[in-house]
Amino acid sequence: MPVPDTALADGVLAARTLPDRGALPLSVSGLRVVAGGRTILDVPSLEVAAGALVVLRGASGAGKSTALNVLSGNMAAQAGRVRWGATDIAALPPSGRRRFRRERLGLLFQDYRLFAELGALDNAALPAAWAPAPRRAGLRATARASLDRLGLADAARRPVAVMSGGERQRVAMARALSTGPAVILADEPTASLDRENADRLADDLALLAGAHTLVVVSHDPAMQARATRLLTLADGRIVDDSDA
Amino acid sequence: MPELSTATQDALVALALILPGLVCGALVMRGYRPWPVIAAMLRRAAGTAVLFAALIAVALALGLILTAQERGLRQASARAADPFDVIVAAPGSETTAMLASVFLQPADLPLLTGAQFAEVAATPGVTLAAPLGFGDSADGAPVVGTTAAFVSHLAGPPAEGRPFAARAEAVVGALAPFAPGDEIEPAHGVGEAAEDHAHEGHNLTVVGRLAPTGGPWDHAVIVPVETLWDMHGLPDGHPQGDADGNRPIGPPWDTASFPGVPAVAVDTDQLAAAYGVRAALSRPDIMAFFPGAVLAQLHAVLGDARAALSVMALASQALVTVAVLAGLALVMALFADQFALLAAMGAPLRFTLAVSWGFAAILILGGAALGVALALAGMGAASQILSERLGFAVHARLGWPEAHMTAAFVTLMLVAALVPAIARMRGQRRSGIA
Known part of the structure; x- marks a missing residue:
């Protein structure tokens, strides 16, 4: 896959200068999530290599968001294992899953989920609010560096409320990167963006592959085109698994 | 061990009252820096936040003003009674006699005879025995008959003009609606029952204005007691003239x-003499009392009323607390998306607690600061209204009791704010990304 010349081109190197704990492989087995007596996710087996960019696609209700919630530990499965590296987050208590999320995971959302009243840097460095005191300065520095490399160097203090959708999603990406995560999970990250910004974001995410394992729920053909692997879900099952 | 000063003790009590709130805050906030999140939430719900802070402020300010005014009232009334060592009157109600003599409240009192007055004046230790006559008024101001010596004892030399020296002359209190040179035609009686022109031909000329004493006599027109007797067609104790x-x-x-x-207002040279006067003149045919002691009894009654008012103030503060906390729980629900984000990002549960509690703490501390400012601003107005109603100067100030009340109120609210914050934290145990 060609490497596009984007604002994040230098960011890959930057990401490797962060507290780099390496991308984690994913291993899922016997995973089942049942809600209201109905199985909404059923994944007997799935292996994802560290550093892959996996795109999940499927019709509405296929189980994509449920899959992201289970992979992030936001939702507990009734059965099965979800191993990120050596850590089976399905076996962890809620506090352990929280800890895993804040230390190893970065998240991107379709609607950005930013604090509109705060500036870009305060949003990007949000994890510093609960990080141990010795790590705070480093987190802010990483967030600032990410903003710089995402083309928001002059926007650190600008309130997110006055930013465009593309700028907001880049702030959200800087936030996801601020903790130096091993895994990035994204839920329709380009869906609220215009074509130009969607392409740019897809490029930026693609550049993160290798240093991070990415699982992205997306219907965007541009995003799917940059994936190293495409998984298609239907009725909670993986019905198609193809390398891109 | 050295004894602590009163101020130090008060400061320690205030510290002890605020400490639980501070400790609560320190424990909740320990290790986190939630202020950017809280600031964002405050900006988003600015109107609601201001409303809650205002509610807290008003509840606290009312309590502070109430207690400070009650104390100011006690101090002012005690100050007003200060110049009156002993009051001697015909047997009856000491309270009524005290209210009539010190506070110039209309009262129908039996009279002391000339022989009784002479006995009072001749009692050992008495340095001043001044007859006090009441019952008339001028433009709403009480007209009081007494002696120039007592006027001097009460207020010192006049601030303007001179003391009265003849029966047609009067001096006025600092706040009386007259000035030196004014002509006054007294009315018979006081208030709505006053009969104008009943004392025609007994016009008075104001020759002096007294310095302010802070007491009810500041509103009075003071004349020689003989003038009052003349106006009522009574003998005047000077049958031969000079x-x-x-x-x-x-x-x-x-x-x-x-x-x-x-x-009769009595001044004595020593405290022991005052007790002697009271002992000598407390009999079935005459009574002598310390107005300060009677006032203390009234203050005790007032103290009970204060306790009741304090309970009501605390109850209203508690109601506001409950209302604000219930409101905060609803406001927190408005931030469900933000809390869901924090949970999704793996923020510790206690961080959620810190955000919820910190949000409430800002409102509580802001409201308390605003409440103290409101109380300071409203104190002057409340004192003025009280002073006008009571006829003597009430100067209320915030003191240590109010500092203690504020500290207790703030601590109570800070601790109570844990309830909705913990409820929010528990609500965050499960949260999804999408």
Whole structure:
């Protein structure tokens, strides 16, 4: 896959200068999530290599968001294992899953989920609010560096409320990167963006592959085109698994 | 061990009262820096936040003003009674006699005879025995008859003009609606029952204005007691006139032609003498009392009322607390998306607690600061209204009791704010990304 010349081109190197704990492989087995007596996710087996960019696609209700919630530990499965590296987050208590999320995971959302009243840097460095005191300065520095490399160097203090959708999603990406995560999970990250910004974001995410394992729920053909692997879900099952 | 000063003790009590709130805050916030999140939430719900802070402020300010005014009232009334060592009157209600003499409240008192007055004046240790006559008024101001010596004892030399020296002369209190040079035609009686022109032909000329005393006498028109007797067609205690045939004022008075007075203000040279006067003149036919002691009894009653008012103030503060906390729980629900984000990002549960509690703490501390400012601003107005209603100057100030009340209120609210914050934290145990 060609490497596009984007604002994040230098960011890959930057990401490797962060507290780099390496991308984690994913291993899922016997995973089942049942809600209201109905199985909404059923994944007997799935292996994802560290550093892959996996795109999940499927019709509405296929189980994509449920899959992201289970992979992030936001939702507990009734059965099965979800191993990120050596850590089976399905076996962890809620506090352990929280800890895993804040230390190893970065998240991107379709609607950005930013604090509109705060500036870009305060949003990007949000994890510093609960990080141990010795790590705070480093987190802010990483967030600032990410903003710089995402083309928001002059926007650190600008309130997110006055930013465009593309700028907001880049702030959200800087936030996801601020903790130096091993895994990035994204839920329709380009869906609220215009074509130009969607392409740019897809490029930026693609550049993160290798240093991070990415699982992205997306219907965007541009995003799917940059994936190293495409998984298609239907009725909670993986019905198609193809390398891109 | 050295004894602590009162101020130090008060400061320690205030510290002890605020400490639980501070400790609560330190424990909740320990290790986190949630202020950017809280600031964002405050900006988003600015109107609601201001409303809650205002509710807290008003509840606290009312409590502070109430307690400070009550204390100011007690201090002012005690100050007003200060110049009156002992009051002697015919047997009856000490309270009524005290209210009539010190606070110039209309009262129908039996009279002391000339012989009784002479006995009072001759009691060992008495340095001043001044007859006090009441019952008339001028433009709403009470007209009081007494002696120039007592006026001097009460307020010192006049701030303007001179003391009265003849029966047609008067001096006025600092706040009376007259000035030196004014002509006054007294009315018979006081208030709505006052009869204008009943004392026609007894016009008075104001010759002096007294310095302010802070007491009810600041509103009075003070005349020689003989003037009052003249106005009512009574003998005046001076049957012969003076050596020049003039009509004198002041002591000594002839016992037989002394028409009687409702009260006598007595000053003594020593405290022991005052007790001696009270002991000597406390009999079935005459009573002597310390107005300060009577006032203390009234204050005790007032203290009970204060306790009731304090309970009501605390109850209203508690109600506001409950209302604000219930409101905060609803406001927190408005931030469900933000809390869901924090949970999704793996923020510790206690961080959620810190955000919820910190949000409430800002409102509570802001509201308390605003409440103290409101109380300071409203204190002057409340004192003025009280002073006008009571006829003597009430100067209320915030003191240590109010500092203690504020500290207790803040701590109570800070601790109570844990309830909705913990509820929010528990609500965050499960949260999804999408």
